[in-house]
Amino acid sequence: MTVAIAVLAFAALTSASGARRAAHAAAQCSSSDTAPPNPANPLDTPGLTGTNPLAGAHLFVESPWLYGGDAADAIANEVGLGGLSNATSGTPIPWARFEARVNKMHLSRAKSFVVHELEKIGDYPQAHQFSRYTAGGSGPQIFTQVQNYLCRMQQTDPSAAAVITTYFVKHGSGCDGGDQPNFQAEVDNLKAAVGNFPALIFVEEDAIDTICWRNPAAVTGRAALLKYEIDQLSQLPHALLYVEGGTADANSPGAVAQVLNASDASKIRGFFLGDTHFNWASKEIKFGNKVSRLTGGLHFVVDTRADGNGPLLNPDPVTQGIEQLCNPSGRGLGPKPGASDGASYGMYSPHLDGFVWVTTPGESAAPTCPGHSTHYAASGIFDEGIAIGYASRANDRIGPSPRFKSRPW
Known part of the structure; x- marks a missing residue:
């Protein structure tokens, strides 16, 4: 995929209006998790075995869309998508989806090296x-x-x-x-x-x-x-x-x-x-x-x-x-x-x-x-x-x- 095509693809993903983004910024997000506290499993990790609450925990990995992860933002800038990640409109997308799209792009050897190294950070x-x-x-x-x-x-x-x-x-x-x-x-x-x-x-x-x-x-x-x-x-x-x-x-x-x-x-x-x-x-x-x-x-x-x-x-x-x-x-x-x-x-x-x-x-x-x-x-x-x-x-x-x-x- 060329950078130009990728930009168009991501533009389709981030077509929400500026008004929507403003509303999102003021939105009240709340969790529907009403389960009682469980000191042995505070993150409510499904199927947790043992006594380590970090075992199997699914922790949030940030993507670049709308002020996300630093390494992800750097990758977006490297492959020509920085303008979209810093846009005044748009919707956040998952890191895995962003990474998969970037890895399909035809990048130079030097650019591929930079992206590969930054992904070592962005993946975690x-x-x-x-x-x-x-x-x-x-x-x-x-x-x-x-x-x-x-x-x-x-x-x-x-x-x-x-x-x-x-x-x-x-x-x-x-x-x-x-x-x-x-x-x-x-x-x-x-x-x-x-x-x-x-x-x-x-x-x-x-x-x-x-x-x-x-x-x-x-x-x-x-x-x-x-x-x-x-x-x-x-x-x-x-x-x-x-x-x-x-x-x-x-x-x-x-x-x-x-x-x-x-x-x-x-x-x-x-x-x-x-x-x-x-x-x-x-x-x-x-x-x-x-x-x-x-x-x-x-x-x-x-x-x-x-x-x-x-x-x-x-x-x-x-x-x-x-x-x-x-x-x-x-x-x-x-x-x-x-x-x-x-x-x-x-x-x-x-x-x-x-x-x-x-x-x-x-x-x-x-x-x-x-x-x-x-x-x-x-x-x-x-x-x-x-x-x-x-x-x-x-x-x-x-x-x-x-x-x-x-x-x-």
Whole structure:
């Protein structure tokens, strides 16, 4: 199929009027799931066996139509469909349908390589972040954004569970403790928007990783914020929750456990690790086991979006931190998202639920980085070059060779 024909085909799929899109943006999407909450199967996964709620879960994978997945949007732009994906009218389409059409197109070898690498990212569920920054700190705007996301899911994959991460805590505010403006309103509006929808929710990226530990008021203040969010979101009838639990190379298990215990984390499934670092998953699993023992057996998941080659270490860890975190070179995708107890990777943990992508693979840390001449996308924005680099070096392993077998994918 030529690009021109493909554009016409997709135009037929996206012929709804601008008025319809405006109505959709204001639509109230709700789930018809009225089943009572089932703590053993919070996502209502059909035929779930065993005790891992991620096993067999059907999680939402976003397509490019109307502000969808970052990798999907990049593919649409690469094959000449970016104008449609950014159009002011149209209807979302399923990722699988979009991918199948793209793969029928007659692309150059170079273009095919780019699409193939980006599909390694686009094929898997990634958390959609709802943030005080993307909504300007407004609770009602959070409600609208979450509803629009859920409407897309309802239209394109109604049997899927949403994948959401929150970022409502104000970071970079020094060592201040206590409450923060609009925080409760943002949490309340996200809770109201999700309602009865099944949803995998990662509570507060960076919430523990950025605590100012030398200030007791900051520690207790952060715990109080997390407690409020956990108390509220744990009331959602079909939500599976993990709260941020730091990283192995930046936190101590005892300190993390102290905050989790003070935050009522016992009300939810557990915690997630490694969302902003590039450490080996094996290191995070060891760390997670220690935290689990100190929190009454909480379960955990590990973010593996860019740890297939492990960390890039700083030459002066005392002043710069152990890892280079600003768009480090040579990193690759790690284990694919999904349920796992680690046994097939050579490190079994009874508390590990699986691997996830909380942070989008390819998301830039900053437009410029110390010691780099390269310019990147702004902080938090998808950078196609970073993403293709991750994908081209993808490795389904949790630690270095020879103990852990290298498995490029």
